[in-house]
Amino acid sequence: MLITIPELLSKAEVEQIRTHLESANWQAGSQTAGSIARKVKKNQQLDDSKEPAISLGHHIVRALSQHPTFISAALPDKIYPPKFNRYSENETYGAHVDAALMQVPETNQTLRTDLSATIFLAEPDEYEGGELSIETQYGAQTVKLAAGDMVLYPSTSLHQVTPVTKGVRVASFFWIQSLVSDIQQRETLFNLDQTVQQLTVELGQTHSEVVNLSGIYHNLLRQWAKPS
Template sequence: MLLIIENLLSKDEVKQFRSHMEQAAWEPGVKTAGSLARSAKQNLQLDDASELATSLRNHILRKLGQHSLFISAALPGKIYPPKFNCYTNGGTYGTHIDSAIMPVPGTNLSVRGDLSATLFLSEPNEYVGGELEIDGVLGGEGIKLAAGDMVLYSSGFEHRVNPVTQGARFASFFWVESYVRDEKQRAILFDLDQTIQKLTPKLEAGDKELLKLTGLYHNLLRAWATT
C-alpha cells in the first residue's frame, strides 16, 4: 500500500522545524545504517539523543496520535521514534529494504517494520533530485511531496532516494508496527473504516445498516489484530 497524507504539519510548523534544523549540528547518516546499507547511505542525520531531535520527534508523535487518516491506515501498535535526515551535495540512499526488526535505542523495546513513513520538510522547488522511488508502487515514479506532507508505504518494498544535486532535502522518517500485520487485511479494514466515516454524516444516528458495518469492522479487527 501507499498513502499520501497531506498537511500532517502546517506550513508554520514546517517553518519552525526548519529554523532549528538549519542551525543544528548534523552527523554522517552512515553511523546508524545497518551492515548491508552502509555502502548505500550517503546523507546527514540529527543525533537522536539531542534535545532538538527529541523536541521535534515528540511534536510529530503528537500530530500522528491526533490524525484519523494515519490511524485508520496504519492501525499503529508501536511507532519507532521519528528520526531526521538531510540530503545535500550529492547525498543519496541507494536501493535497500528497511530492516524487519528495529531495537529502539535506550529501551528494551523493538519495533517490527510493517510500514515506513517519510515526512517531507523541504518544498520540492528547494532542491534538485531527492525523489523517493519505491519499486512496485506508482510504476517506480519518484515521490517528491510538499513540505508538511507524508508518504506511508509497506516496508517490504525496495526503495531509494535519488541524489540531491542542488539545495537540501530535509525530512523525518520512521516505521510503524501495526496491530494488523497482514497488509491485505489492513487494506480491507482501511477501506471499510473509510466507508463508515463517509456514510456516518449522511445517515441518521442509530442506522441499522451502519451499525452492522461498524460491527463488522470491529469484529474483523478483533479477529486479525495482535496486541
C-alpha cells in the same frame, strides 16, 4: 498500499522545525546504517539520542496520534522515535529494504517494522531530484510532497532516495509496528473504515447500513489485531 497524508504538519510547524534543524549538528548518515545499506547511503542525519531530535520527534508523534487517517491506515501499536535527515547536492540513498526488527532507543522493546513513513520538511521547489522511489506491485512510484505532508508505505518495499542535484532535501522518517501485521488485512480494514466514514457523512451514524458496516469493521479488527 502507499498512502499520502496531506498537511500532517502545518506550515507554521514546519517552519519551527526547520529553524531548529538549521542550527543542529548533522552527522554522516552512514554511521547509522547497516553493513549493506552503508554502501548506498550518502546523506546527513541528526543524532536521535540528543536535542533537538528528541523534542521534535515528540512533537511529530503527538501530531500522528491526533490524525484520523494515520490511525486508520497504520493501526499503530508502536512508533519508532522519528529521525531527521537531509540530502545536499550529490547525496542519495540507493535501493534498500528497511531492517525487519529494530531496538527502540532507551527501552528494552523491539519494534517490527510493518510500515515506513517519511514527512517532507522542504518544499518541492527548494531542491531538484531527491524523490522517494518506492517499488510497488504496480511498479516504481515516485513521491515528492509539499512540506508537512507524509507518505506511508509497507516496510517490505524496496525503496530509494534519488540523488539531489540542487538545493537541500530535509525530512523526518520513522517506522511503525501495526496492531495488524498482515498487509492485505490492514488494507482491507483501511478501505472499510474509509467507507464507513464516508457513509456516516452521507447517511448519519445511526443509519442501519453504517451500524452494520461499523460492526463488521470492529469484528474483523478484533480477529486480526495482535497487540504487543
